[in-house]
Amino acid sequence: MKRLCAAALIVVLGLAAAPIRKIQFTDTKLKNGLRVIVSEDHAAPVFSIVVNYNVGSRDERKGRTGFAHLFEHMMFKGSENVGQNEQPYLIFMNGGTMNGMTSKDRTVYYETLPANQLDMALFLESDRMRALAITKDNLDNQRNAVQEERRLAVDNQPYGKTFEAIDELAYENFAYEHSVIGSMADLNAASVEDVTAFFKTYYAPNNAIIAIVGDVDTKTTLGKLDKYFGSIPAQPAPPQVDMTEAPQKEERRLTLEDQLARLPRIDMAYKVPPSSSPDMDPLSVLGTILSGGRSSRFYEAIVRQKQLSNGIGAGTNDSRGPGLFQITGTALPGKTLKDLEEAIDQELERIKTAPIADWEMEKARTGARRSLVAGLGSSLNRAVQISEEALFFNDPDRINTRADRIARVTAADVQRVANQYLVKTNRNVVLTLPKATAPGRGGQ
Amino acid sequence: MPPFVFIAAVLGVLAAALPQAPAAPAQPSTTQMVLKKKAPVSNDVLKVKLPRPQEADLPNGLHLMVLEDHRLPQVTFTLIIPGAGGYFDPADKIGLASYTASLMREGTKTRTSPQISEALETMAASLAVTSSLSGPTASVSGSALTESFDKLMDLTADVLLNPLFDPAEWDRFKTRTKAGLIQQRTNPGFLATEMFNRAVFGSHPAGRVSPTAANLDAISPEALVEFHRTHYAPDHAALAFAGDISLADARRLVDAKLGAWKKTGTPQTAVADPPPMSTPKVYLVARPGSVQTTLYVGAQSMTRTDPDYAALTVVNRVLGGTMGRLFRHLREEKGYTYGIGSGFSATLYRGSWNSSTSVRTEVTEPALTDLLAELAELRDTPVPENELADAKRAIVGSFARDLESPQQVLGYYIDNWLYGLSSDYWDTYPARIMGVTAAQAQAAAQKYWGPGRLQIVAVGDATKITDLLRKKGTLELYDADGNPVK
Numbered sequence: 064m065k066r067l068c069a070a071a072l073i074v075v076l077g078l079a080a081a082p083i084r085k086i087q088f089t090d091t092k093l094k095n096g097l098r099v100i101v102s103e104d105h106a107a108p109v110f111s112i113v114v115n116y117n118v119g120s121r122d123e124r125k126g127r128t129g130f131a132h133l134f135e136h137m138m139f140k141g142s143e144n145v146g147q148n149e150q151p152y153l154i155f156m157n158g159g160t161m162n163g164m165t166s167k168d169r170t171v172y173y174e175t176l177p178a179n180q181l182d183m184a185l186f187l188e189s190d191r192m193r194a195l196a197i198t199k200d201n202l203d204n205q206r207n208a209v210q211e212e213r214r215l216a217v218d219n220q221p222y223g224k225t226f227e228a229i230d231e232l233a234y235e236n237f238a239y240e241h242s243v244i245g246s247m248a249d250l251n252a253a254s255v256e257d258v259t260a261f262f263k264t265y266y267a268p269n270n271a272i273i274a275i276v277g278d279v280d281t282k283t284t285l286g287k288l289d290k291y292f293g294s295i296p297a298q299p300a301p302p303q304v305d306m307t308e309a310p311q312k313e314e315r316r317l318t319l320e321d322q323l324a325r326l327p328r329i330d331m332a333y334k335v336p337p338s339s340s341p342d343m344d345p346l347s348v349l350g351t352i353l354s355g356g357r358s359s360r361f362y363e364a365i366v367r368q369k370q371l372s373n374g375i376g377a378g379t380n381d382s383r384g385p386g387l388f389q390i391t392g393t394a395l396p397g398k399t400l401k402d403l404e405e406a407i408d409q410e411l412e413r414i415k416t417a418p419i420a421d422w423e424m425e426k427a428r429t430g431a432r433r434s435l436v437a438g439l440g441s442s443l444n445r446a447v448q449i450s451e452e453a454l455f456f457n458d459p460d461r462i463n464t465r466a467d468r469i470a471r472v473t474a475a476d477v478q479r480v481a482n483q484y485l486v487k488t489n490r491n492v493v494l495t496l497p498k499a500t501a502p503g504r505g506g507q
Numbered sequence: 508m509p510p511f512v513f514i515a516a517v518l519g520v521l522a523a524a525l526p527q528a529p530a531a532p533a534q535p536s537t538t539q540m541v542l543k544k545k546a547p548v549s550n551d552v553l554k555v556k557l558p559r560p561q562e563a564d565l566p567n568g569l570h571l572m573v574l575e576d577h578r579l580p581q582v583t584f585t586l587i588i589p590g591a592g593g594y595f596d597p598a599d600k601i602g603l604a605s606y607t608a609s610l611m612r613e614g615t616k617t618r619t620s621p622q623i624s625e626a627l628e629t630m631a632a633s634l635a636v637t638s639s640l641s642g643p644t645a646s647v648s649g650s651a652l653t654e655s656f657d658k659l660m661d662l663t664a665d666v667l668l669n670p671l672f673d674p675a676e677w678d679r680f681k682t683r684t685k686a687g688l689i690q691q692r693t694n695p696g697f698l699a700t701e702m703f704n705r706a707v708f709g710s711h712p713a714g715r716v717s718p719t720a721a722n723l724d725a726i727s728p729e730a731l732v733e734f735h736r737t738h739y740a741p742d743h744a745a746l747a748f749a750g751d752i753s754l755a756d757a758r759r760l761v762d763a764k765l766g767a768w769k770k771t772g773t774p775q776t777a778v779a780d781p782p783p784m785s786t787p788k789v790y791l792v793a794r795p796g797s798v799q800t801t802l803y804v805g806a807q808s809m810t811r812t813d814p815d816y817a818a819l820t821v822v823n824r825v826l827g828g829t830m831g832r833l834f835r836h837l838r839e840e841k842g843y844t845y846g847i848g849s850g851f852s853a854t855l856y857r858g859s860w861n862s863s864t865s866v867r868t869e870v871t872e873p874a875l876t877d878l879l880a881e882l883a884e885l886r887d888t889p890v891p892e893n894e895l896a897d898a899k900r901a902i903v904g905s906f907a908r909d910l911e912s913p914q915q916v917l918g919y920y921i922d923n924w925l926y927g928l929s930s931d932y933w934d935t936y937p938a939r940i941m942g943v944t945a946a947q948a949q950a951a952a953q954k955y956w957g958p959g960r961l962q963i964v965a966v967g968d969a970t971k972i973t974d975l976l977r978k979k980g981t982l983e984l985y986d987a988d989g990n991p992v993k
Contacts, residue, residue, distance in 0.1 A: 106578050107910035108553055146541025152830050153546055156897045158904020177553040177907040186546045207842030215845050215865050219799045221693040322796035325689050358624035373683040395686045426629045433631035436581050
């Protein structure tokens, strides 16, 4: 056993909340309009690069749902100087990781790599932004993969169709009403011409933001960014997305049957403003108080005491357009959705009228601070977040201010937004009921 | 929704920790992979030396490990207790270890379950006690900001040493858990894993995936108390910290908070390998309404210290790593699936290897045929040198990314302790991977993926796939509750 020195034993651990290091970055634009953000951090010999394109399923037109995501798959099928699948192959072969993600609001591509592979990453990202290889073979091939993805994530999952039903019920605005994965029929209708036009319009340097975080030298990196991306021509700005959503006047309800589910489930979606609204911070705290962890009100009252459900989630997601505050819970065997809904409504009523405890507010504050610290541990997390703050809010420094913003939210703010948004005329309810299958033969 | 899905097929300690790699096959060529070789790739593999934790042995038997890293104001810890895992469950009380662990967090002699939740979440800290149904250890793990870590250790000590096992909390827990037992049967991946482990491990504890409602009802609060009293001993346990803490601080904390945790004199527990597998069969789990077939193909693997470990790691990466042969062939060339991969577990007893995927019902037969053909290809033909070199480079190159996370690095050294690996194991690991030859990789494929040992599990619409699966071997049919269908 190692003998420890006496001096070390009397060191007192920690105590006061240390200030959290601010994330430093440069934020500039190349001549072609490409916004580049570089945040140097030598904590580990790696860097992450994120290319965030200002296009998502909200930019799709009717009859082409699922197209933004299908297009994302095409970005791995080669470009002028990069072969089919060579991009992912090179990234993984050299110890990196990469992927792409499409949401309603944006399409993001990322790589995390050892520090000596910066040129490779920039070459690969710039080649596909400049000259994507668009062929019918590639399109047909990825159409298959995406349709399989739809089966895996939606059609073969219990409650898979519920996710689509909520947005379809809640929104009237087409951009936000339809799912990112899209319909099988629309995926089949996508043509090579669609791909070509989409690429030219949306994958232009002036419609993208690059964030690089990690073990790089800022000045050298900015020079390389100009070298690889600077000569890609800008394009006319894409059309603006219609984000208007008519105010909802009465509650909407829908009941679904699901052959793959075994327990009934309730989903509620209340209309809330876009994420740029100052009300989003109080709504975030509201979500934490209602459903954050086992000290939350939903857990304690409905899961633990009343034993109506084994878990209820509540909260908002980032949305550049009209948003939703969603509540989801599954009823335990022998319990009804009616009882579960009443119990949820009771808790919503309580938070609107009865006092919120100090510790509940403190929990939200500390949680935001902890997320900030945890995010600092990953170059990829920072690169994604900083690019989204820039794309959604034109303010990459929001990455540094979120914890402070949450800390400024008061209990009165939380009650105000609960009273304003969580009202029945503003909500959409989807009930999913298990559909009984023929007994006995196990599908035979 | 990302286009590349990474399948962490099994619970492999290392297989899961390292991202899987690419390849370029000779025979089962794919039309969907072209290397133009114009990108400026640095040919150096970044030499990474993992920082080592400081270690100490305490008088109560506890082994202390600290990976000091002050980059961020947070600390994580893991306490591993051999002998407290589900491996040691009595046959009539399957789940006892797992539920003992879960209930420890549901109240102590001085704190109720809600009080524990409130205290933890107000400081944004986490604390979990877990034990699997099959493994030999239980673990207590948590994390907090530095400023709250002292308080977290107070709670941890209370949960570890003074759990109440209140009958009312046990009843609540049973109700919630029974709902989970029903819900998991809707998940095709769960059904496949359950059947696969049964096929590969038989009645060995490793074959257990989930308890039954009857198991739950057979366990009393007194049994939980007794299991905790007799199995939560420090004698052979390890406590590992990573982050904003020094060895001296950790030592002081353990002395102050866990001083009451005394040595019991219980001997080190031993585990046995699972019995040899039964004759390979095809197991079909009928899932009415399924639009996909979920396929698992696999067999028993090895223990963590097996000399074949590096060779199987490399050849598995060629086959089922990201951008590996299975991905390029079955997804990119044939379009059968969104994701496919393979992986293996290797622990104190023999683990398992498998390849898994979900394919649309209509292509079940060609997908399974192609999957089996890829295994045959690796048994019959040496991996071409370039492809082998790429796979090895991918494994070794990924260590640089681990340096972002002290917990990740500490995890490697916890494996050293758990499996008795040499102290320089990770310093020499890259050389061992790089040293795997094409002949060794082929020998591993022949040994572990031999046609006489591969079990096949399919979960899907039995009305459409029963006949074609019969072509692949003797078929047994089950319903979604796991019962045989005559």
